[in-house]
Amino acid sequence: MIKIPYLTALTTLFSYGLLFVFGQLRDFFRKIIDWWSHNKLQGYAPICLGLEDFYIRRLYLRIQDCFNRPISSPPDAWFDVVERISNDYNKTLKRTTKVSRCLNLGSYNYLGFASADEYCTPRVIESLKRFSPSTCSTRVDGGTTVLHAELEECVANFVGKPAALVFGMGYVTNSAILPVITGKGGLIISDSLNHNSIVNGARGSRATVRVFQHNTPHHLEKVLREQIAEGQPRTHRPWKKIFVVVEGIYSMEGELCKLPEIVAICKKYKAFVYLDEAHSIGAVGQTGRGVCELLGVDTADVDIMMGTFTKSFGSCGGYIAGSKELIKYLKYTCPAHLYATSISPPSAQQIISSIKVILGEDGSKRGAQKLARIRDNGNFFRAELQKMGFEVLGDNDSPVMPIMLYNPSKIPAFSRECLKRNVAVVTVAFPATPLLLARARICVSAAHSREDLIKALEVISTVGDLVGIKYFPAEPEKQESRIKFE
Amino acid sequence: MAKLYVQAVPTTDLNRNTEWFTYPGVWTIYILILFFSWLVVLSVFGCSPGMAWTIVHLSHFVVTYQFFHWKKGTPFAEDQGVYNRLTWWEQIENGKQLTRNRKFLTVVPVVLYLIASHTTDYQHPMLFFNTLAVFILVVAKFPHMHKVRIFGINADQ
Numbered sequence: 001m002i003k004i005p006y007l008t009a010l011t012t013l014f015s016y017g018l019l020f021v022f023g024q025l026r027d028f029f030r031k032i033i034d035w036w037s038h039n040k041l042q043g044y045a046p047i048c049l050g051l052e053d054f055y056i057r058r059l060y061l062r063i064q065d066c067f068n069r070p071i072s073s074p075p076d077a078w079f080d081v082v083e084r085i086s087n088d089y090n091k092t093l094k095r096t097t098k099v100s101r102c103l104n105l106g107s108y109n110y111l112g113f114a115s116a117d118e119y120c121t122p123r124v125i126e127s128l129k130r131f132s133p134s135t136c137s138t139r140v141d142g143g144t145t146v147l148h149a150e151l152e153e154c155v156a157n158f159v160g161k162p163a164a165l166v167f168g169m170g171y172v173t174n175s176a177i178l179p180v181i182t183g184k185g186g187l188i189i190s191d192s193l194n195h196n197s198i199v200n201g202a203r204g205s206r207a208t209v210r211v212f213q214h215n216t217p218h219h220l221e222k223v224l225r226e227q228i229a230e231g232q233p234r235t236h237r238p239w240k241k242i243f244v245v246v247e248g249i250y251s252m253e254g255e256l257c258k259l260p261e262i263v264a265i266c267k268k269y270k271a272f273v274y275l276d277e278a279h280s281i282g283a284v285g286q287t288g289r290g291v292c293e294l295l296g297v298d299t300a301d302v303d304i305m306m307g308t309f310t311k312s313f314g315s316c317g318g319y320i321a322g323s324k325e326l327i328k329y330l331k332y333t334c335p336a337h338l339y340a341t342s343i344s345p346p347s348a349q350q351i352i353s354s355i356k357v358i359l360g361e362d363g364s365k366r367g368a369q370k371l372a373r374i375r376d377n378g379n380f381f382r383a384e385l386q387k388m389g390f391e392v393l394g395d396n397d398s399p400v401m402p403i404m405l406y407n408p409s410k411i412p413a414f415s416r417e418c419l420k421r422n423v424a425v426v427t428v429a430f431p432a433t434p435l436l437l438a439r440a441r442i443c444v445s446a447a448h449s450r451e452d453l454i455k456a457l458e459v460i461s462t463v464g465d466l467v468g469i470k471y472f473p474a475e476p477e478k479q480e481s482r483i484k485f486e
Numbered sequence: 487m488a489k490l491y492v493q494a495v496p497t498t499d500l501n502r503n504t505e506w507f508t509y510p511g512v513w514t515i516y517i518l519i520l521f522f523s524w525l526v527v528l529s530v531f532g533c534s535p536g537m538a539w540t541i542v543h544l545s546h547f548v549v550t551y552q553f554f555h556w557k558k559g560t561p562f563a564e565d566q567g568v569y570n571r572l573t574w575w576e577q578i579e580n581g582k583q584l585t586r587n588r589k590f591l592t593v594v595p596v597v598l599y600l601i602a603s604h605t606t607d608y609q610h611p612m613l614f615f616n617t618l619a620v621f622i623l624v625v626a627k628f629p630h631m632h633k634v635r636i637f638g639i640n641a642d643q
Binding site: 001002003004005006007009010013014016017048049051052053054055056192193196199211212213214430431434435436437 | 490491492493494495496497498500502505506509510511512514515518519557559560561562563564567570
């Protein structure tokens, strides 16, 4: 639950109102000036209808230098950020040749596989030489190599399901699977803070979509009862299928899903559970098997488990794991399997090798060490930030920790001041988050050492004082007794 | 003064254009902005308090009519244009009528009207303009006027 100081809520609303008013005034004068100037459209319709791009033009472009920063090295714990300059107040940005070496607090590099790894990289290079960078084909035509078969078996074993199906892109996995598993007479109940890929897939499936309050099982039960009692819209026939879609770790909140209660409710009302483990697979759990292991839920109770390989495995792509019949059905109906190019062989080899490292099958203890380190790093960082007085969201054991900023002017201030001190953070604002609740999202990784984290804490504390985001009282430092040697 | 904290409960409203209205502090800031704009008008024009309230009431009418009942759609493109035919008033809380927020927004112009007409001693021509403004605003907010376009004004092509 997010606690805002009341005065901050008022000033944030006022700031957004002021930005909105200034944007409207500038648009008004632009319209007058354009009325006098020559019309360049030559009879074609304009690309943007009405005020669709108001937010981009008048709010986002003002702070454009805080987003889309190009990097010129692998996203390890420290990386090179390319500097950009603007000559027209951030409307266009030009890259310079200068780079600055910054501490990386934004990449989803949970287990540290983003840079060269002693076990994975030689095998990836060998598979690149053996198989070439792309399969140049869809899975059904000529794009299934032995690596793909091995990868699917590996993923199914790792996740704890009978079979798995792998796709080349994580976003596409959600938006191409949801239209296939439900259709017009189905019901999808999704969490209010679900990712855009799930929203897109649910919209594309033409099933009825209902939303329940974020992570609130009793509201989910209320929505389920209401919908089952009413039936399909207008005909009131019973629903063909009901899916409840939740995520393992919500990336904007850092919260874990209340999976045991939700699975219990779904069993009671005979709804299917679709779990999106994009951020939690490989990062949480005793052996890295995700939220099911962490929260003690049997994987047989979750009907469809989806995940991506971009976060903890250092590769690209997504997977769906479920029963053998489900995967067989998906193999001949899912458009991402039939028409999209299969995952590239070196990426597949990277996933296989990283899973082997995590499970310890490469003969060393590095997997268990990485998992322990990310857990320790995450808990240490969160505890220290909370002690300093920041408002940090997220549960314990989650590697994602958003720091609340609220005010729209603090977003670029925090981002630019941190970059000046060589710490790269990702700031998120409206419309990815609710209007009042802008935040800076920190992702720790197993590649960060204790010194890196301490440096990050110092920088964030200094910048936090400068920008004024320590909304809670800081815990007083324990007075250490000093023994004076006379 | 000790810091008062409020809970920000996440809503189920998927429309990012309107879900900010359910967060804490919105009603207070609305009333505070109206009060401070009255003070600003008094200081800038140096007119009587009644005239200042009339000016605040009429500019409130223009601004809220333009943004609540005239402009359609959302200021960003992520929702793929599903709300392009709906004004902001028709979008809030998914079109559910007679909620607390809607009742509050209906009461505010009426209260402003009462203050403006009382402080100008119900004189013409201010009374006429104030009455016209509040009449248009309140009728536009009736539940029966949901998605109604009179004489095709502001309808889509």
